């Protein structure tokens with residue numbers, strides 16, 4: 406297992422001049438030895454580029470990749486000792502499940518006894534013990550992908566295991582199980598795992614730390630809780646959560662804050678000038694008229710989804726979402742309400758970056 410340090414940028418085109426020429430803007434990042442990471446972001450943000458640079462399939466156009474302090478920028482994936490699991494199964498159809506799982510070990514001339522033991526362990530973790538002697542050709546797509554996962558995890562001496570959207574072909578029910586399995590396997594094997602996905606639920610359930618990416622930038626690296634409670638960038642606020650964080654234009658001066666046309670005392674020290682106030686739907690609450698931290702709003706939609714009521718209300722030219730308890734009486738569409746937008750959970754942004 407290795408600690409991985411990146412200090413690099415990548416442009417697919419020669420002579421990059423502007424930000425948009427880069428698939429990855431200059432970044433410095435470290436992956437802890439034995440950590441479970443997810444690279445999360447929308448299509449085209451640079452996740453696969455970063456993964457391929459780590460594996461050695463792609464050389465960064467500038468900068469370095471270090472494994473345990475060793476410069477591996479010019480090393481091949483084999484030299485880096487990386488295992489990779491791709492979106493679609495990469496297995497040998499003519500071999501049995503056991504032979505497929507054993508393949509990476511036989512390649513490395515691991516003694517047969519150890520191979521048998523390790524293959525047995527991995528098959529058990531993936532609940533494939535009963536299929537070990539079956540030919541891969543006859544198996545369903547998700548069983549084949551489980552073999553691919555197993556082949557990625559079977560060697561204990563790899564620097565890291567990299568996954569590129571490995572659950573795409575898996576049906577939703579099994580996806581849930583496999584995500585939990587991978588987490589359990591990580592706890593047992595303590596491998597360094599890096600997992601690319603555009604699905605926040607997948608990232609947040611699997612990883613200890615999630616790297617949130619947008620347009621060639623890693624905007625935040627943090628735990629699920631940190632990304633939820635203190636998004637470092639408005640993009641993270643939008644992207645994480647369902648629905649994402651609410652944002653309102655605000656202005657701060659001399660200890661006072663004006664939010665959506667309502668002046669209030671600033672709850673803590675804030676930088677002066679224009680700000681964005683961010684509050685998650687989970688923390689946005691109905692409040693008494695004129696109460697501290699609240700702004701007036703008009704209800705535009707009330708959706709009772711059983712576990713909670715999702716309220717949509719217009720304030721300061723934007724639509725805010727509030728997740729309310731189902732058992733409390735919900736206001737009606739068209740009703741004038743007050744919503745507490747400023748409390749202990751509120752985050753403050755300037756130029757899209759968290760400032761308080």
Ligand SMILES: Nc1ncnc2c1ncn2[C@@H]1O[C@H](COP(=O)(O)OP(=O)(O)OP(=O)(O)O)[C@@H](O)[C@H]1O
Pocket residue numbers: 417428446447448449450451452453454455603
């Ligand atoms: N081989 C290539 N040549 C030129 N441009 C590329 C190449 N591969 C990717 N890109 C561009 O680099 C940017 C980042 O792509 P990348 O595939 O890393 O994103 P991603 O986040 O993995 O997206 P997806 O989830 O769609 O795979 C995109 O603008 C993409 O069009």
